[in-house]
Amino acid sequence: MSKPVIATTSLAGCFGCHMSILDIDDRILELIELVEFNKSPIDDIKKFTKKCDIGLIEGGCCNSENVHVLKDFREHCKILVSVGECAIMGGLPAMRNGIPIKECLDEAYLNGPTVVGNTEKIVPNDPELPILLNKVYPCHEVVKIDYYLPGCPPRADLIWDALTALITGNEMKLPYEVVKFD
Amino acid sequence: MNKIVKFSIDGVECLATRGQFVVDAAKENGIYIPTLCNYPGVKPKGGCRICTVKINGKLMTACTSPVSEGMQIENNANEINEIRKAIVELLFVEGNHFCPACEKSGNCELQALAYRFHVMAPRFPFSFPIRKVDASHPKIIKEQNRCVLCKRCIRAIKDYKGRSIFAYSKRGNRVEVGVDSKLGKELTDELAQKAMDICPVGSILVKEKGFYQPIGTRKYDKNPIGSDIENLVVSKP
Ligand code: SF4
Ligand code: FES
Numbered sequence: 296m297s298k299p300v301i302a303t304t305s306l307a308g309c310f311g312c313h314m315s316i317l318d319i320d321d322r323i324l325e326l327i328e329l330v331e332f333n334k335s336p337i338d339d340i341k342k343f344t345k346k347c348d349i350g351l352i353e354g355g356c357c358n359s360e361n362v363h364v365l366k367d368f369r370e371h372c373k374i375l376v377s378v379g380e381c382a383i384m385g386g387l388p389a390m391r392n393g394i395p396i397k398e399c400l401d402e403a404y405l406n407g408p409t410v411v412g413n414t415e416k417i418v419p420n421d422p423e424l425p426i427l428l429n430k431v432y433p434c435h436e437v438v439k440i441d442y443y444l445p446g447c448p449p450r451a452d453l454i455w456d457a458l459t460a461l462i463t464g465n466e467m468k469l470p471y472e473v474v475k476f477d
Numbered sequence: 478m479n480k481i482v483k484f485s486i487d488g489v490e491c492l493a494t495r496g497q498f499v500v501d502a503a504k505e506n507g508i509y510i511p512t513l514c515n516y517p518g519v520k521p522k523g524g525c526r527i528c529t530v531k532i533n534g535k536l537m538t539a540c541t542s543p544v545s546e547g548m549q550i551e552n553n554a555n556e557i558n559e560i561r562k563a564i565v566e567l568l569f570v571e572g573n574h575f576c577p578a579c580e581k582s583g584n585c586e587l588q589a590l591a592y593r594f595h596v597m598a599p600r601f602p603f604s605f606p607i608r609k610v611d612a613s614h615p616k617i618i619k620e621q622n623r624c625v626l627c628k629r630c631i632r633a634i635k636d637y638k639g640r641s642i643f644a645y646s647k648r649g650n651r652v653e654v655g656v657d658s659k660l661g662k663e664l665t666d667e668l669a670q671k672a673m674d675i676c677p678v679g680s681i682l683v684k685e686k687g688f689y690q691p692i693g694t695r696k697y698d699k700n701p702i703g704s705d706i707e708n709l710v711v712s713k714p
Binding site: 377380383384385386387389390392393430433435436440442443444445447469471472474475476477 | 569573574575576577578579582583588591592595597598599602603605606607608692698699701
């Protein structure tokens with residue numbers, strides 16, 4: 296039997312969840328024995344080259360690109376897992392949800408204390424750039440998500456527990472100390 | 478006149494003083510009934526419905542129902558825990574509960590209940606309401622994004638004259654718990670700390686007091702909420 300195929304991505308996240316995947320330490324050697332990686336920042340494969348078994352999603356959807364990538368993952372992965380608070384509930388990026396977009400952009404590009412040299416007062420609006428959504432959405436409000444691994448980031452032991460369970464077809468153990476929202 | 482009554486919880490025979498509220502009676506028998514708006518020593522309000530149990534086949538709030546002879550109570554049943562879980566999820570989507578950025582994380586009762594009921598993601602859509610942070614008072618911050626309107630602070634935090642520091646304002650789904658600006662100025666350090674401790678979530682914060690406890694040592698990092706009651710050694714007469 297061929298190895299299960301895993302894909303991962305970071306949408307509106309900070310890459311902390313990917314760091315936490317690496318935090319499984321030497322078990323990563325075991326992992327590459329067990330699975331094959333497809334589209335993922337870990338191996339830098341940019342496009343899906345085949346159907347995958349498990350897709351790990353870090354981050355919620357804050358712009359049109361995130362939605363596009365997430366839908367692509369849904370299409371190519373049999374099982375989709377929301378990894379981390381941002382994927383599950385928007386996380387820190389969603390703290391902008393109570394602030395009008397224009398105010399956010401003005402603060403970032405015109406009025407913020409770190410803005411220097413934008414003398415022409417340009418707010419980036421090139422058609423090539425993804426469009427910001429009205430608010431940041433959790434992944435399961437955009438596509439169907441099969442499993443959730445909470446945490447900011449999810450503990451490495453939780454990721455390991457869940458991944459090995461999915462790969463081997465066993466039940467996840469989810470011990471109390473590792474399922475946390477922070 | 479004290480009178481001991483016999484009743485049962487999930488088939489286990491229990492004893493208590495007649496008239497005791499079911500949550501307290503259960504606790505004395507080493508049985509945990511989850512609560513949120515209830516606080517020991519404060520008059521019960523029956524607001525959050527987390528303590529829902531079935532008493533003689535009827536759904537009731539355990540924090541406001543007095544125990545009586547022969548009562549048959551169902552507590553730890555799938556059907557009831559599912560109701561409680563749904564309430565916890567509703568509370569999560571109703572406010573803005575960003576656990577990773579919250580000073581109370583690890584010591585928060587709402588979060589601890591979510592852990593206990595294995596909430597991985599709420600089944601309801603997030604409402605992301607627009608709420609304010611009120612930092613205008615000298616000693617405390619009132620973080621409205623996190624308030625679950627349990628009224629514990631209103632009921633329990635009084636100044637030396639018995640006046641409430643906290644009160645409801647506005648109505649309907651815009652109701653909020655505010656701080657009396659005059660009494661808020663006179664708040665003692667001790668009372669400010671008591672208010673922060675009595676708030677089950679991170680809605681009342683003592684200024685400059687956040688994140689002082691390392692992760693791993695906080696109240697619910699290792700021990701589920703209620704485990705202290707469940708691990709009580711109950712001496713039965
Ligand atoms: S501030 Fe805290 S204690 Fe007061 S009503 Fe809100 S959640 Fe309850
Ligand atoms: S604890 Fe009984 S209703 Fe809130």
